[in-house]
Amino acid sequence: MREAYDRYSNLSVLIHWTVVLLVVANIVIAIAMEDNRSLFPWHKSIGVTVLLLTLIRIGWRIAHPWPRFPDSMPAWERIFARGTHIGFYVMLLAVPLLGWATVSAGKRGTGEIFGFIPWFDLPVPKSPELRETLGSVHEGAVYFVLLLLFFHVAGALKHQFFDEDVVFHRMLPGLRQSHMDDEI
Ligand code: HEM
Ligand code: HEM
Structure with missing residues (x-):
């Protein structure tokens, strides 16, 4: 069964664009926090929010039908697009978990989120070497997210400007069914 409106639900759209903003903000904060450690609590809090x-989002995605690809889309492109989406879901779990594991392996632990919510540590041994390794893997994983993002944005632009189909629009807020009918 597919979504009745053949577009992403409002909650999916809201979470998609909120996560885009938070991931970009956290990468900027991560770069800035090398010189300004006071930004680190924000990095942790935003990352745990992601x-x-x-x-x-994954729970909602499993419980709700999602829009089908346009019939004109070739099989290789469907596989590539879905592969990128699955890669994103895996990385959106892996990147924060690796960051969380990094601080959990440190002496001070994770501490509080948003300055007042006590947060627990992941069950990893306290070890400076492990902390360093996890930190590097955490950082390396972000490069993979950037690679996925490159393909993802290239795909979105291709659909919008070359294929001129509904794919980009259905991830935008507030598009009504009547408008979609015109385009399908
Ligand atoms: C959206 C989620 C996240 C993104 C995109 C992200 C991104 C990054 C990036 C790009 C760096 C490298 C900074 C640099 O060295 O230039 C970094 C470092 C770090 N992040 Fe994250 N992060 C996320 C979530 C988290 C979370 C949830 C935590 C902890 C609870 C965390 C803890 C750390 C730590 C401790 C470092 C320093 C690693 C080291 O010492 O080598 N991150 N993060
Ligand atoms: C860090 C940034 C981003 C992440 C993690 C991300 C993640 C995702 C994921 C996981 C999906 C699949 C939704 C599903 O079917 O379950 C998706 C769909 C989509 N994203 Fe992104 N996205 C990002 C940035 C962007 C940007 C910058 C654009 C626009 C230029 C964009 C446009 C779209 C569109 C149009 C879809 C719908 C694709 C379809 O209908 O099959 N995304 N995104």
């Missing part, structure tokens, strides 16, 4: 939003 983790929680992704869990909600």
Whole structure:
């Protein structure tokens, strides 16, 4: 069964664009926090928020039908697009979990989120070497997210400007069914 309106639901759209903003903000904060450690609590808090939003999003995605690809889309492109989406879901869990594991392996642990919510540590041994390794893998995983993002945005632009189909629009807020009918 597919979504009745053949577009993503409002919650999917809201979470998609919120996560885009939070991931970009967290990469900028991560770069800035090398010189300004006071930004680190924000990095942790935003990262854990991305983790929680992704869990909600995956649950919602499984429970609700999603829009089909346009019939004109060739099989290779469907496989590539879905592969990128699955890669994103895996990485949106893996990147924050690796960051969380990094701080959990450190002496001070994770501490609080948003300055007042006590947060627990992941069950990893406290070890400076492990902390360093996890930190590097966490950072390396972000490069993979950037690679996925490159293909993802290239695909979105291709659909919008070359194929001129509904794919980009159905991930935008507020598009009504009547407008979609015109385009399908
Ligand atoms: C959307 C989620 C996240 C993104 C995109 C992200 C991105 C990054 C990036 C790009 C760096 C490298 C900074 C640099 O060295 O230039 C970094 C470092 C770091 N992040 Fe994250 N991060 C996320 C979530 C988290 C979370 C949830 C935590 C902890 C609870 C965390 C803890 C850390 C730590 C401790 C470092 C320093 C690693 C080291 O010492 O080598 N991150 N993060
Ligand atoms: C870090 C940034 C981003 C992440 C993690 C991300 C993640 C995702 C994921 C996981 C999906 C699949 C939804 C599903 O079917 O379950 C999706 C769909 C989509 N995204 Fe992104 N996205 C990002 C940035 C962007 C940007 C910058 C654009 C626009 C230029 C964009 C446009 C779209 C569109 C149009 C779809 C719908 C594709 C379809 O209908 O099959 N995304 N995104």
